[in-house]
Amino acid sequence: MATRSTVSNQFSMTVQSTIMNSLDTTGKVTTASLTGEIIDETITQGVEEDQISRAWEEVDIAISSGGTVDIDIRDMAGRDIGAGLGKDALGQDVLFEEIVGLVIKNANADGVAGVLEINPVLPSPAWGVLPLYTARNAVGGGIKAGGVRAWFEPHAQAFDVAGSAKIRLGAVGGDVIASVYVFGRHDDEASSESSSSNSSSSSSSVSSSSSTP
Numbered sequence: 001m002a003t004r005s006t007v008s009n010q011f012s013m014t015v016q017s018t019i020m021n022s023l024d025t026t027g028k029v030t031t032a033s034l035t036g037e038i039i040d041e042t043i044t045q046g047v048e049e050d051q052i053s054r055a056w057e058e059v060d061i062a063i064s065s066g067g068t069v070d071i072d073i074r075d076m077a078g079r080d081i082g083a084g085l086g087k088d089a090l091g092q093d094v095l096f097e098e099i100v101g102l103v104i105k106n107a108n109a110d111g112v113a114g115v116l117e118i119n120p121v122l123p124s125p126a127w128g129v130l131p132l133y134t135a136r137n138a139v140g141g142g143i144k145a146g147g148v149r150a151w152f153e154p155h156a157q158a159f160d161v162a163g164s165a166k167i168r169l170g171a172v173g174g175d176v177i178a179s180v181y182v183f184g185r186h187d188d189e190a191s192s193e194s195s196s197s198n199s200s201s202s203s204s205s206v207s208s209s210s211s212t213p
Contacts, residue, residue: 009043047185061178063171098158101183108145114174115142127165
């Protein structure tokens with residue numbers, strides 16, 4: 001029996017800029033540095049606060065202009081990243097009961113016209129966390145080439161996933177290559193995770209673990 005786990009989980013986002021003002025009369029330059037550490041979290045293995053137990057990614061999702069792709073973020077039903085339908089990179093079944101991190105990127109090269117939309121029409125059943133028109137091109141909110149939308153909730157209860165929960169990605173104005181990254185917990189109750197872990201360890205004198213990239 002094997003126990004899947006996650007290791008080396010680091011989430012970080014830092015912004016930095018320097019603004020400058022140069023006086024026309026004297027040439028004197030004044031500067032101010034702006035720095036913000038938006039995210040700096042080391043996440044351990046598990047299903048409690050500041051922990052994740054599952055990770056999944058799908059890159060190079062091809063969406064034709066005017067087309068859509070649905071992704072069920074609970075179990076990735078119907079999605080094959082190369083290890084089988086609904087499997088993670090290790091070929092194991094995917095299950096998320098809580099989402100800690102979700103990143104959606106328009107991976108088009110710079111200058112490619114296709115714009116990525118999120119939930120241009122709600123799929124069924126939709127994941128309630130992301131509403132209709134989460135990213136909509138018609139009002140300037142679509143995700144252009146290189147653009148990213150991200151959600152991050154590491155503490156206490158993260159974003160809940162109750163049953164089938166789909167998000168819909170669409171392409172407008174051209175074809176889109178999208179990438180989706182999901183990090184979360186396969187169980188939203190630590191007691192059941194602990195019970196499962198204890199059961200696994202007592203049934204075998206040798207244990208092994210795998211690391212999800």
